[in-house]
Amino acid sequence: MRSQFLPFSTPSISEEEIRDVVDVLRSGWITTGAKCGRFEDAFSEYTGAAGSVAVCSATGGMHCLLQALGIGLGDEVITPAMTWVSTVNLICLQGATPVFADVDRDTLLVTRETIEPLITDKTRLIIPVHFAGAPVDLDSIRELASERGIALIEDAAHAAGTKYKGSFVGKQGTSVFSFHPIKNMTTGEGGMVCSDDQDLLTKVKSLKFHGLAVDSFDRQAQGRTPQAQVMQPGYKYNLTDISASLGLGQLAQLDVFNAKRQELAEHYQTRLRGISEIIPLATPDYPHTHAWHLFIVRVDSDKTGMDRNQFMAGLKERNIGTGLHFRAVHLQKYYAETFGLKKGMLPNTEWNSDRILSLPLCPAMSTADVDDVIDAMQDTLAGKH
Ligand SMILES: *Cc1c(COP(=O)(O)O)cnc(C)c1O
Numbered sequence: 001m002r003s004q005f006l007p008f009s010t011p012s013i014s015e016e017e018i019r020d021v022v023d024v025l026r027s028g029w030i031t032t033g034a035k036c037g038r039f040e041d042a043f044s045e046y047t048g049a050a051g052s053v054a055v056c057s058a059t060g061g062m063h064c065l066l067q068a069l070g071i072g073l074g075d076e077v078i079t080p081a082m083t084w085v086s087t088v089n090l091i092c093l094q095g096a097t098p099v100f101a102d103v104d105r106d107t108l109l110v111t112r113e114t115i116e117p118l119i120t121d122k123t124r125l126i127i128p129v130h131f132a133g134a135p136v137d138l139d140s141i142r143e144l145a146s147e148r149g150i151a152l153i154e155d156a157a158h159a160a161g162t163k164y165k166g167s168f169v170g171k172q173g174t175s176v177f178s179f180h181p182i183k184n185m186t187t188g189e190g191g192m193v194c195s196d197d198q199d200l201l202t203k204v205k206s207l208k209f210h211g212l213a214v215d216s217f218d219r220q221a222q223g224r225t226p227q228a229q230v231m232q233p234g235y236k237y238n239l240t241d242i243s244a245s246l247g248l249g250q251l252a253q254l255d256v257f258n259a260k261r262q263e264l265a266e267h268y269q270t271r272l273r274g275i276s277e278i279i280p281l282a283t284p285d286y287p288h289t290h291a292w293h294l295f296i297v298r299v300d301s302d303k304t305g306m307d308r309n310q311f312m313a314g315l316k317e318r319n320i321g322t323g324l325h326f327r328a329v330h331l332q333k334y335y336a337e338t339f340g341l342k343k344g345m346l347p348n349t350e351w352n353s354d355r356i357l358s359l360p361l362c363p364a365m366s367t368a369d370v371d372d373v374i375d376a377m378q379d380t381l382a383g384k385h
Pocket of ligand 1: 056057058059060083084086087129155157158177178179180190191
């Protein structure tokens with residue numbers, strides 16, 4: 001057994017990145033400024049996006065987008081229930097109604113087939129999630145959205161570095177990335193909105209900073225007028241230059257990080273072939289580059305005689321940390337009660353919600369750490385204490 005606890009994920013931050021952050025702290029300008037501008041440009045250059053706007057979190061970015069699209073009372077927004085609660089909370093806070101699409105049982109991705117039957121004349125927006133680092137089948141979902149005249153925003157929180165058919169997620173359409181510490185790259189907290197719709201980006205840029213026509217750096221930059229006009233009431237979701245500085249360093253490392261994640265994921269896949277009680281996710285059959293944000297497995301409780309929670313507890317006793325991404329949103333207290341949602345509505349989501357866990361995966365790990373996880377899993381399954 002491991003003597004030291006293996007956390008589910010730790011960020012990889014270099015001494016150079018730490019020095020860059022300290023330089024910003026000493027520079028006299030620590031909030032949104034030149035570093036944020038450089039980070040936005042670098043992110044656009046990396047993904048191929050027409051434009052990017054840095055925000056304080058993916059949640060903040062999504063909030064600005066919903067507001068910019070005018071999502072409100074009476075509108076329906078289709079999104080999976082196998083996701084983080086943030087998007088669904090925002091849909092409700094805007095006064096709109098979330099409509100939950102089921103996912104493919106083995107990829108946890110929504111598909112055209114699970115979305116299309118849910119479309120009504122109130123549907124204004126579809127928010128698919130690129131889950132665990134794998135892309136949804138964008139061609140078919142884009143086609144559906146455009147046929148029906150419905151907006152599309154990709155939740156790309158798991159998809160920094162993901163490619164769909166040769167293009168980075170973020171290049172086309174509108175997507176939101178997260179830089180929370182467990183994501184593939186981090187800024188402490190932070191996010192990025194990428195879009196090829198310049199009007200939408202301009203609105204997000206204003207909404208993330210009080211609804212002003214410009215942000216505070218522009219206001220203080222030389223030669224600008226010191227007063228800016230409120231164009232509409234906005235939020236306070238800007239990213240700091242402290243965070244953007246870290247983001248620039250992390251983005252430069254992203255390909256190295258993701259290659260390491262892939263190596264570890266492949267090692268998991270190989271080792272798991274010998275353990276029939278534990279079922280990893282499948283990967284999509286269309287061309288893609290997986291960002292391996294998460295390595296998710298399902299516990300086959302019929303074979304193991306123990307449920308997921310017991311299995312997670314067994315791993316913890318053996319010094320292995322795990323995560324749970326995610327518990328089905330539609331069965332959370334508020335959603336179940338408010339919208340009268342019950343078990344049985346989303347069979348694939350629910351089946352997975354009861355069985356999934358995320359194994360440790362981050363660039364700081366080695367394949368020997370993966371072997372430790374496998375040993376602890378086998379030990380737990382054998383019921384040894
Ligand atoms: C992490 C996450 C978010 C939210 O990201 P924040 O930057 O923490 O706001 C949204 N959607 C999914 C699927 C996530 O995993």
